[in-house]
Amino acid sequence: MTMPQDKTTLLKVLQAQPVMPVVAVASASEAVNLSRALVAGGLKAIEITLRTSAALEAIRAVAAEVPEIVVGAGTILTPKQFDDAEEAGAKFVVSPGATMEVLDAAKGSPAPLLPGAATPSELMAMIEEGYEVLKFFPAEQLGGVPYLKSLAPVFQNITFCPTGGISMANVRDYLALPNVVCVGGSWVAPKDTVSAGRFDEVTRLAAEAAALTA
């Protein structure tokens, strides 16, 4: 048995906004500008994914320069990535799935882990490890809102953060589910908008997302 998940710390981050912006950044300065734009729109956390070579440097810069936002690391696939993200200053860590190795790396870390799980067996395995707050990815492709609705009566203590295929067009349906704490999505910081430096537009999208009720 690994150490149980620090639900209190994690839920505090997730409950602070209905939408967690999931981003892949080109540079540390882009991440800092983006974080400031999100804060201006009312979002309180950002998940910087380890999908670009700038990710760790970006996490470090945002942690140091934008104290108004809670910076987390996403797309953590290996224990080394977990350790690197924690060392860079990530306050929470998100994984699309879960392996025993990644759960081991999370043991005793001040940065709580949000691991992904989807099938009933995966959920049961996570419960056995003391994890009850889970990512559900890729949400739309796995069955979306009806799928999460079907899980609710069976897995009564599980809370999800669904991501993947969510946008303003369907986000309200997710947020209306009692077993959803918030959703994750890249739509609040579209790649083209960010690389064009249109941070006012990011602030507008963030404000629209922040005004949703979870």
Ligand code: 3PG
């Ligand atoms: C994630 O890692 O959570 C997803 O890639 C976000 O999915 P989206 O780009 O469909 O919002």
